[in-house]
Amino acid sequence: MPVVQHDVLKDLCYRVFAATGIPADDALIVADHVVESHLHGHDSHGTWLVSGYARGMKNNYVRWEETEVVRDTPVLRVINGKGANGIVAVNRALDIAVEKAQNSTFGFVGLNHITHICRLGDYPPRIAERGMIGMVWLNGGGLFLAPFGSADRRLRPEPIAFSAPRQNGPPFMLDMTMTVVAGGKIVQKNIRQEPMPEGWVIDQEGQPVTDAQRYLDDAEGTGVLPLGGLQFGH
Structure with missing residues (x-):
């Protein structure tokens, strides 16, 4: 490599x-x-x-200046991204949320109709570095999570990231998803032609799938396990 x-x-x-x-x-x-x-x-x-x-x-690139503010209060702003770049949009939204929190204790920004925001864990520490608790939620992601007791792809991973300042050292940070693994990590296994560990993906018989290409090709027959896996999944 x-x-x-x-x-x-x-x-x-x-x-x-x-x-x-x-x-x-x-x-x-x-x-x-x-x-x-x-x-x-x-x-x-x-x-x-x-x-x-x-x-x-x-x-088709939508600039941040083309987005629309749908609702605005001292603590909340809701923005229609109109297809704006997700990574850029979240970075801009962080600044807005911090400014509102500085003025009103809390600051929330809701974004919709934006593109892929990538790694959620990149964002909250930037808020924590300014002395605040930062949280980012994504209501979405690919439809690949099999609910506990099922092998069908019915739910989205709904990732969450959280960060808080510490007195000594870098901010505490939690970056997690409702699946046992992020979808991109399965793609990486396929790119590198490496087997997936057992416990990531199952087939319709409940058997582990370790071939990443099979998972990518067979949307009807495979699903990613929920956080907690076969034994403790929720």
Whole structure:
């Protein structure tokens, strides 16, 4: 596997995104996000996404300035993203939420109609570094979670990330999903031609599936287990 210095990789990603014609600041935000995912040990949310992101940017890119505020109060703002880039949108929303919290103790921002927001764990620590508790919820994700006692893909992973400042050391951070594994990690196993561990995916007979390609090809016959697995799944 090739090894690339992170600053070189970040510059390459930035150039790819900037070449699609999006604002330079947005290109830098997205490039930073995907490369930082690798540095935090999450290749599942890294540069393998660049080509798909770039195609989406080139086809139809909605700038943050084109989004619409649907509701605004001292503690809450709801924004219709109209298809805006998810990573950029969440970064902008963090600043709004922090400003509201500084003025009103609490600050909430709801975003809808945006693209993939990638790794949730990137966002709350940025709030915690400003001395506040930060939380990000995603109501969505791919439809691949099999409810406890089933093998059918009926639910979405609904990831959650939380961060809080500590007196000594970096902020505490929790980044989790309602599945035993993120979907991107299954894709990584397939890219690397590695078997999945037993306990990630089952088939219609309840038997473990370790072939990532089979999971990707057989949406009707396989499902990802819920958090807690076969024994303690919820």
